[in-house]
Amino acid sequence: MKEYRWELHLHTLESSRCARSRAADMVEAYHALGFEGIVVTDHFVNGNSRAPAVAPWKTRIDGFLAGYRAARRAGEACGLRVLLGWEYYFEGGDFLTYGLDEDFLYAHEHLADLWDLADYVRLVREAGGCVVQAHPFRTAWYMPPDVRQRWDVVDALEVYNGSHAPGKRDWDERALALARRHRLPGIAGSDAHSLSMVNTGVMAFPSSISTGADLVDAIRQGRGRLLRLAKDF
Template sequence: MIRVGLTGNVASGKSSVARLWARWGIPVVSADELAREVVEPGTEGLQAVTEAFGPEVRSEDGSLDRAALRAIVFRDPEARRRLEGILHPLIGRRRDRWESARRAEGARLVVSEVPLLFEAGLENRFDRVVAVTAPREERLRRMEEDRGLEQEEALRIMGAQEDPPEDGHHHRIANDAGRVQLEVRARAVLDLLRDEAELPSVRIRLDLHLHTRGSWDCLSDPEEVLDRARARGIHRIAVTDHDRLSVALELAERFPEHVIAGEEVKTAEGVDVIGWYLSREIPGRTPAREVCTQIREQGGLVYLPHPFARGKGGSGRLAEALAPHLDAVEVFNARLQSAHRNRRAAAFSVQHDLPGGAGSDAHTVGEVGYTFVEVPHHASTPEHLLEALRHGRVHGRRAPLAVFAASNWAKLARRVGLAPDAPPPAASPMSSD
């Protein structure tokens, strides 16, 4: 069993990480929780604290008056050390019993949240130490706004705890970019810990570029596409029909956890640009920069597929110009027969610090899931997806040449009336009756 010590400064977000890990199925115990238990009425801990600090630290009902005790120890370093000398051994024994119980239950990974881990000299007690950090100004703001403390008291509490040493932990979670990023980073570190404990990581597979009968060169039934994705272990797909959004919107409304509504827009320059999480269709032949703007105005993400493909990718001729307007880049497209063009896309994503995605670009049901990106489990929102992609791993293989015959057949079948037409373009929001 791997024992993890989770620590961090006051208001750094360590308790938020602990709650996330507990929600994801990891046994977690808090030192604060154990500290409350060891001073409950009738315990030797409460008796020892009373003897050390006097009856004024007891409430009328006989319980510990925490506010009174806090006022003493945060003003007097010697008093704080005396309190820690009483509580830490009692908390340690409780933690030992808790860990023994989890071991008996067969747990392979357990977490103890310990605010004063380094101050108490406990860093060597754990197999792994994870430190949660946040900027000092942000921690002060949280204490004033979230906890209602006066600045003087907040600074006094902050001053009672040292910063975690730079080399004293195995993993670090920076809580400096908001709730979404904290969740994804916490998931990424937990995946590493699960690997070390030989536990299955909670990761999901995404196919971020595929087509249905909403595209003019595809006859695939949308539900069959989704069924095939699930059968191949793909948790979520992005339906990105050519210049059409209606099928993707309908499927995403019915299966919001498993479908991202997207569109692959053929721009005026002849280069494709994909929008994820769209609510309004963008007309084909819209200039590329304007496509990016319209995607962002909808709260969506701008994704550049197959940027170095001939024709639909323009052999990279717009990649540099579009780079400042992109959120992510397709670094593996299963329909590209040239591995070199996928490698160029991967290098481009690194050069511009853009997350890399992957997609089968499936135009037949059989192609779905040929390529995917594996990421930490996350809520299906633009912000969560973008952060998850930064921790993604791309897997896949090229589609066989025969798939192109299927696309040609779809175009021919529609042209001669053997298959129904693709959905008409959405009505312009500016049109009138």
């Protein structure tokens, strides 16, 4: 049966301070691997973003979108589908957001300043998107030690993150157990920040994904198959 591979967690040098490869190079790599598409999930303006921290909202969003727009142009040239997403920061946790467009971002100037994650998720859902907590059990020097697992408000959990070192795979195992316990869908993502990290944790869908709405439906219904380093998960 034909499957359609997608990368759901990817950063670009143009928009994420922690990324090391340009959007066009990432697109070329995934196209060469036979993927149908990728979602560019650069850090949002309230996280590790290259967008200016102090500037008019439009200027900040323009900066945030630089990587996505570069990837989209490259994707149009080679035939790889490129969708917009982002990684939203809240109280030490990261939340992958899917299914929305540029207009949503320009229209919500308060988006980076919300006091309640539930308010953010509600806004996203009302606009037709979904929210997935990324790497819910990761610990790192840049993260507070008491990051909460917000299974109670999100649509799904990232249960496999390709950037985790072999010795840290218990983070993923705990995320998978949490998702199963609360009957939440799980996704995989490479969390690729450079060419060396591509295709380390991806999704294989049974039907083609053409739009953000298609992706949201597939995530919510748990239709994708999780792949890690080309092996079933």
